[in-house]
Amino acid sequence: MAGQRRSLVTTAGPHLPLRPLWLCRGCGAPWPCGPARLTLLREYAHDRIALLIHLGGLLHDAAGHLHTLNPHDGPDPIQLFDRFLGWALPSDRPTTRPGAPPRPATS
Secondary structure, three states: OHHHHHHOEEOOEEOOEEOOOOEEOOOOOEOOOHHHHHHHHHHOOOOHHHHHHHHHHHHHHHHHHHHHHOOOOOOOHHHHHHHHOHHHOOOOOOOOOOOOOOOOOOO
């Protein structure tokens, strides 16, 4: 994990999650922000399954934290899925989320 923390640091500051808010410490955007996503893709370039498992665990943590912070109007599960996992799914695989539009094919 320490290796991941070092590589998520850029000139703008560390792009790590500020828990329990799940905002980026470096840029204030919802985490994972763009720079964090790019770094994660680089770090897991040869093991997409490990990336998805890692992000799934973080999604679980974030859902619990965000629900605790706002139990009456908690996080939208679809938005959380897209935020933590949807962006990391290979673009050549169809999504399994019901009602989601099909992903465009890449050539």
